[in-house]
Amino acid sequence: MKDILQDIIANKRIEVARQEEAISLQTLVSMGSTRLDLPTRSMRAALAASEAGIIAEFKRKSPSKGWLHPEANVREVLPAYELAGASACSVLTDSLFFGGSLGDLATARKVVDLPLLRKDFIINSYQLYQARVMGADAVLLIAACLTPAECLSLAETAHSLQLEVLLEVHSQQELDHLNPHVDMVGVNNRNLGSFHTDVENSFRLAELLPKEVLKVSESGIANPQLIARLRKVGYRGFLIGETFMKEADPGLTLTHFKEAIPC
């Protein structure tokens, strides 16, 4: 049966091909708002140094939940996340399925100093250049969308652009996508095919992850107590979207969430 991930990737191939046709790589680099010679911020270091390690996500809608916050504005939400103590922010740049854009990423870069993750379905190096020139510091590579060889090649290119790499896995088998250019491994608690979300997935995979990579737990995190439990098994980053974005004031929700994390 065809799942949503296949739809997202099929659409992404068409979208990126059109973008490349409209704007050459050379033009993209020359018109981007961030120069390639400027240094990036380390998301890995920010998470490692933080007591909470929250990557607060900007997400207007999702395939699993529909619209969460259609009117959300990056200029309001991202500074509020920064003020509330997020260690980094994730900006969804997919338009059709998540209601985001590269413009959101460029705006995010202008309004916060935090490390920024470009959250999209990356299948092609052109998207890494887009991420870099729009101000991202890190990119997500999803094992379920790539072969190990594609993952290696994209991770190498990301590093050549000074972008850190967060590799997302959902199962033990996907750990075959690990390579020396992966800076952080994210265990997605959501099955992208069925949407079934189970935070126990992070606990199941914790001890199978290599010691040297920073561990991130992704999706379905709605309870501050869970952060303390996940930290105990080695996680240092927590990617949270819906819990904050479904509320009228995502930044205030993050403040209350952080205050409730047990020491």
Ligand SMILES: O=C(O)c1ccccc1NCC(=O)[C@H](O)[C@H](O)COP(=O)(O)O
């Ligand atoms: O969120 C979805 O419904 C979704 C469906 C299909 C592919 C990806 C999807 N989400 C992307 C994400 O990785 C999440 O936005 C991120 O992990 C935060 O999850 P949550 O805190 O549950 O919003």
